[in-house]
Amino acid sequence: MPGIEHFEGRSAGDTAGVLVARLGDMSAETSAETASDALGIATIARWRRLLWGLAGLLLLAPLVAMQFTDEVQWSGADFLVFGALLALAGAVVEVAVRASRRRAFVLGVLCGTGVLFLLVWAELAVGVFS
Numbered sequence: 001m002p003g004i005e006h007f008e009g010r011s012a013g014d015t016a017g018v019l020v021a022r023l024g025d026m027s028a029e030t031s032a033e034t035a036s037d038a039l040g041i042a043t044i045a046r047w048r049r050l051l052w053g054l055a056g057l058l059l060l061a062p063l064v065a066m067q068f069t070d071e072v073q074w075s076g077a078d079f080l081v082f083g084a085l086l087a088l089a090g091a092v093v094e095v096a097v098r099a100s101r102r103r104a105f106v107l108g109v110l111c112g113t114g115v116l117f118l119l120v121w122a123e124l125a126v127g128v129f130s
Contacts, residue, residue, distance in 0.1 A: 039101045055086045089117045
């Protein structure tokens with residue numbers, strides 16, 4: 001940023017033009033730094049489809065396993081609870097992505113939600129904490 005001596009002898013219009021140009025350069029640098037750390041719309045749409053598709057496949061996995069073995073015995077209530085758990089975890093991630101598009105924040109929420117999901121699932125399945 002130029003010092004005061006750089007603006008001496010210039011009109012107010014010239015000085016304002018120089019300041020606006022300098023601020024434009026600074027905001028372009030800042031937006032370029034943030035753009036590299038932010039998630040784009042196409043990236044979000046691609047990951048969103050992938051994660052919701054994965055949730056649907058996870059919900060179908062016990063149904064498929066029940067066709068091949070008698071060791072998996074899920075009732076309708078089991079599928080309902082698991083579906084609600086998947087929907088809640090997905091909704092938390094959706095809210096995180098809408099709240100902030102910063103990669104670190106979204107990945108942190110995704111990891112935290114995943115760990116919490118697995119802990120609740122394990123507790124409901126076999127009573128790990130009981």
